[in-house]
Amino acid sequence: MPKVLLIILALTGAALPAASGVAAPGQLRPVHTYSIVARDPDTGQLGVAVQSHWFAVGSLVPWAQAGIGAVATQSFIDVRYGVEGLQLMEKGLPASQALKRLLAADPNPAVRQVGMIDAEGRIAQHTGENCIQYAGHLAGSGFAVQANLMATKGVPEAMAQAYETAQGTLAERLLVALEAAQALGGDLRGKQSAAILVVRGKAGEHPWEDTLVDLHVEDHTTPLIELRRLLRLHTAYRLMNLGDHSLDSNDVDGALAHYGQAEALAPDNLEMKFWHAVSLVNAGRIDAAISLFATIFRQDRDWQTLLPRLADEELIHVDPATLSRIVNVVPQEAMQ
Numbered sequence: 313m314p315k316v317l318l319i320i321l322a323l324t325g326a327a328l329p330a331a332s333g334v335a336a337p338g339q340l341r342p343v344h345t346y347s348i349v350a351r352d353p354d355t356g357q358l359g360v361a362v363q364s365h366w367f368a369v370g371s372l373v374p375w376a377q378a379g380i381g382a383v384a385t386q387s388f389i390d391v392r393y394g395v396e397g398l399q400l401m402e403k404g405l406p407a408s409q410a411l412k413r414l415l416a417a418d419p420n421p422a423v424r425q426v427g428m429i430d431a432e433g434r435i436a437q438h439t440g441e442n443c444i445q446y447a448g449h450l451a452g453s454g455f456a457v458q459a460n461l462m463a464t465k466g467v468p469e470a471m472a473q474a475y476e477t478a479q480g481t482l483a484e485r486l487l488v489a490l491e492a493a494q495a496l497g498g499d500l501r502g503k504q505s506a507a508i509l510v511v512r513g514k515a516g517e518h519p520w521e522d523t524l525v526d527l528h529v530e531d532h533t534t535p536l537i538e539l540r541r542l543l544r545l546h547t548a549y550r551l552m553n554l555g556d557h558s559l560d561s562n563d564v565d566g567a568l569a570h571y572g573q574a575e576a577l578a579p580d581n582l583e584m585k586f587w588h589a590v591s592l593v594n595a596g597r598i599d600a601a602i603s604l605f606a607t608i609f610r611q612d613r614d615w616q617t618l619l620p621r622l623a624d625e626e627l628i629h630v631d632p633a634t635l636s637r638i639v640n641v642v643p644q645e646a647m648q
Contacts, residue, residue: 344444344461344501346493347373347384348471351433351454352482356513357524358382358429361486363506363535365499370507370528378512378522379431381407387425387443387460390418397428407436425449427456431513452476457489463497470496483510483525483543491536506535508543548577552584555591564595582608586615590622593638594629602641609642616642 345364351357360374360382375394376382381401385393393414400410407428415421415438422440427449429435435456437449447460450468457471474492478485486508494503510525527542529535555570571588578584585608592601609616616639622628623635630638 346459359510365501388423411436
């Protein structure tokens with residue numbers, strides 16, 4: 313069923329599945345899955361991660377708002393648990409009271425599975441009695457895991473142990489929990505899509521900066537492997553941005569260190585190398601820049617064409633003679 317229609321049904325309460333857990337023709341289908349919601353105790357960041365054998369699960373299951381909380385709504389999804397759950401927590405209700413109120417208003421709580429965490433790290437969970445086995449949930453300090461229609465028992469326990477022992481950022485630890493679930497077999501039907509959503513612990517002045525990670529794998533034979541690749545690339549671009557901020561503060565060495573870390577994570581990404589080289593030129597480190605430009609130009613001559621255009625717009629600060637030296641570091645005939 314299209315997402316727009318699903319949301320309309322969920323918001324109006326029309327055509328929701330019967331409490332038996334069996335979707336009649338024309339009704340909502342179950343997005344059986346496993347997920348984790350968590351709060352990082354050091355940063356306050358809030359996050360959700362999910363995998364399922366369902367197309368574009370990241371557009372339905374995970375919900376989070378900076379400084380408010382995070383929600384995973386699954387099984388026979390009702391998106392109100394995400395939308396209204398965050399609204400209730402924003403009004404000051406702890407996760408447990410918000411979930412209790414939503415369940416009381418739900419005509420079909422027996423087919424829902426929900427995990428919620430508020431900005432204080434308080435947990436609330438629900439697994440309806442008609443969720444398809446193996447189904448269950450488990451809470452730990454600052455996190456909650458939930459799963460249904462699993463191939464084997466023990467998925468929540470495996471996710472919890474993996475999350476508690478994982479290292480790295482919140483997004484990285486959330487992904488480790490998903491991988492632990494898949495290692496036990498995951499969704500009985502297989503795997504198709506996955507997502508990670510992480511927001512700040514406190515809302516900032518600019519709401520568009522509050523989302524730190526928002527990655528979706530919509531349809532893939534190995535969605536967690538693809539999600540890990542995307543998270544690695546996301547980290548690389550974040551390091552590039554940190555490099556830019558360092559340049560703004562005239563910290564050239566700090567910027568170049570960030571750029572180097574980014575390229576180590578994404579060694580085949582020519583754009584990262586290109587802007588690294590541009591930054592070297594603008595910092596007056598011409599010889600180091602030329603060496604990097606030569607590597608780039610040998611792989612893709614379009615970057616060789618782009619460089620003079622940057623000079624035209626004064627985005628690279630270099631005299632004409634030096635620009636010619638850079639552009640011609642790899643002769644055009646060598647590019648053929």
